[in-house]
Amino acid sequence: xxxxxxxxxxxxxxxxxxxxxxxxxxxxxxxxxxxxxxxxxxxxxxxxxxxxxxxxxxxxxxxxxxxxxxxxxxxxxxxxxxxxxxxxxxxxxxxxxxxxxxxxxxxxxxxxxxxxxxxxxxxxxxxxxxxxxxxxxxxxxxxxxxxxxxxxxxxxxxxxxxxxxxxxxxxxxxxxxxxxxxxxxxxxxxxxxxxxxxxxxxxxxxxxxxxxxxxxxxxxxxxxxxxxxxxxxxxxxxxxxxxxxxxxxxxxxxxxxxxxxxxxxxxxxxxxxxxxxxxxxxxxxxxxxxxxxxxxxxxxxxxxxxxxxxxxxxxxxxxxxxxxxxxxxxxxxxx
Numbered sequence: 574x575x576x577x578x579x580x581x582x583x584x585x586x587x588x589x590x591x592x593x594x595x596x597x598x599x600x601x602x603x604x605x606x607x608x609x610x611x612x613x614x615x616x617x618x619x620x621x622x623x624x625x626x627x628x629x630x631x632x633x634x635x636x637x638x639x640x641x642x643x644x645x646x647x648x649x650x651x652x653x654x655x656x657x658x659x660x661x662x663x664x665x666x667x668x669x670x671x672x673x674x675x676x677x678x679x680x681x682x683x684x685x686x687x688x689x690x691x692x693x694x695x696x697x698x699x700x701x702x703x704x705x706x707x708x709x710x711x712x713x714x715x716x717x718x719x720x721x722x723x724x725x726x727x728x729x730x731x732x733x734x735x736x737x738x739x740x741x742x743x744x745x746x747x748x749x750x751x752x753x754x755x756x757x758x759x760x761x762x763x764x765x766x767x768x769x770x771x772x773x774x775x776x777x778x779x780x781x782x783x784x785x786x787x788x789x790x791x792x793x794x795x796x797x798x799x800x801x802x803x804x805x806x807x808x809x810x811x812x813x814x815x816x817x818x819x820x821x822x823x824x825x826x827x828x829x830x831x832x833x834x835x836x837x838x839x840x841x842x843x844x845x846x847x848x849x850x851x852x853x854x855x856x857x858x859x860x861x862x863x864x865x866x867x868x869x870x871x872x873x874x875x876x877x878x879x880x881x882x883x884x885x886x887x888x889x890x891x892x893x894x895x896x897x898x899x900x901x902x903x904x905x906x907x908x
Contacts, residue, residue, distance in 0.1 A: 778887020
């Protein structure tokens, strides 16, 4: 059961802890990790009904889609119980992917905010407490409503669609290439840099047993894995391609065969920018791959493209991925 720190009719903040660096701290015997995260934060507890629950304690590299669906249900239940804001803490390794997964399914106006830490509590100047406090303030800010899932790190507010972890260990590890942060924290309050936009929310997947392969193009890469994608039973393939969406001649020929059986998405491995639509026509270019049946991901990175197609397949919409990339704003509508 969630831990209640107040028992009055105060604004409700629900906090779910999943583990990660932000949870790496000593606790008193019998104290749950979620409670330990916020112990001593008097400025957070004042005037609030703070409800804290440890949902799991695993490194974020070990999170999975099924567990995130359970987190989604927990968060939806908190809204039904009257929460005005919800915070999820987890490790930063997969934070961008977790946020995008939840954002695609989050249909409430109530803010759902993810945060974590780059430094554990036993290191000098740990950032966890500040990130947690900022995330809680963002979650309770009325201007955060109808913005879907947000990521708060290092006094910046990022939209789940755009945020990326761009550095392995730096405090400023998270950014939103091309788009920039949606807001910043100034004097303990959220200051948004742009208005909330209309969102597209996907249905909850009916099936969860399908699987999506993600393969990255590299110089002189062999084709062994590509040759076995269909035989291994994958339901879709995402290719992390060179530049604006290019692969070798050998990869292009195999993609030609694979697209007849399962969806193939092509994103850029560069970390920023869009795949092209009509720039090059050589074998293995975006024009060639499109002709072979592949779908270019536009501004959506390969990691998040894998999440999108997994959710779509689970709802029976796998062949409509191109339309959803347009609806979600990752590529221009076809003319």
